[in-house]
Amino acid sequence: MNSFTIENYLKAIYKLGLTTNEGISTNAIAHSLNTKASSVTDMLKKLVTKKLVNYKKYYGVSLTDEGEKNALSIIRNHRLWEVFLVEKLHFKWNEVHEIAEQLEHVKSSKLIDYLDAYLDYPTVDPHGDPIPTKEGVINTIKKINLSKLSINDVSELVYVANDSDKFLKYLSKNKIEIGTNITITDVEPFDNSMTISYKNQQLVISQEVANNLYLKSE
Amino acid sequence: MNSFTIENYLKAIYKLGLTTNEGISTNAIAHSLNTKASSVTDMLKKLVTKKLVNYKKYYGVSLTDEGEKNALSIIRNHRLWEVFLVEKLHFKWNEVHEIAEQLEHVKSSKLIDYLDAYLDYPTVDPHGDPIPTKEGVINTIKKINLSKLSINDVSELVYVANDSDKFLKYLSKNKIEIGTNITITDVEPFDNSMTISYKNQQLVISQEVANNLYLKSE
DNA sequence: TATAATTTTTAGACAAGTCTAAAAATTATA
């Protein structure tokens, strides 16, 4: 049975792996877990002995099949709990992350099975992230960044890349949510800010905001 | 913020304190937490520095007000989660203890408030144990052991003292549950086994079974 | 390609919690 710490390392490595094909760097892991590179090196050695990662000194790390299975299981737990917190306990979606970070480590596969059934087998969490199946299959939705959308195309918001309190509050204040249909009506070349139209309203958003919004592609 | 380990010590000391007025012994704690007396002594020193217990070497330990407040908060969490697991996720009541042991340590008072509301403010858990309030008030129900009941008196089962898998399965098999009205119809003096009547059926139970069943008193 | 800058690893230390073995204190017994 893996410790909470090990589970968090696996999750961090999995997530970093989504944005690169090379070995994940020690520093990247340290940064994402708010720890020091030397601690990461220590842990990587332990993960190697547990056959959870492939690791070559100085050349980064990747998950083994077993490591990935473990990471996906934690991510499944996390996302199911987020759905529960939002749909059943009526948390706002910018409040659930820290709590789900704790709940995700509760060990009981029966608990997760029952929770999944209770929530009626959701496929995405409140942020739009897909929920891996029990078998470790994750359905990656095809999505493109808002800033890549052509002017006057309409598409549905399926994913929000930033789940900081501030950003989620910004979205909530402006009534932007997963499922909202969005059109770009204008782009300002000076700073790449853009005017978007949705729910019969218009809003000017910065490039930074746009970078965090993803729409259904194809 | 207390560690899981500290929370478990406080809970154990609280529970042991219910059945004695003297200082709780090191050995009793060690036994209840499945650890060694020396580990308990070490931990008691730490709890003293945190002002969570009163401790006099060789003469046992008791909780401070702060320690008791902490213990009751964990017990509240535990029992609310048990209600959730049984009522919402449809676990059997002999399956929930280990899972609630993990869930009780999740840190978020808002989570517990919302859960409490979601469960419609229950006052007892599935075993009949009272749920402490947010303020740390616990309503101890007046109850007497089944073996103390007079023949032909009828009273309601309010508490089950043993939550081992085996015992809970025994109860479930025989359709005995919290709220069941029970009458003793006969006692066998040889071994103190007794015949009880409930739900239009009769059952012969051993003294050991009777010792674990408590009925509403007064 | 030599040197500088950066990243990563190693070495050694620390905190939390646990353990074994032995010593000290308390309690039971003769």
Next chain:
DNA sequence: TATAATTTTTAGACTTGTCTAAAAATTATA
């Protein structure tokens, strides 16, 4: 009330995960 038995504490060690500081390796730059 001595002595034996039991309980509790202490001393020292171990594990997990972390850290700082320094060394080693890699990558960037002149």
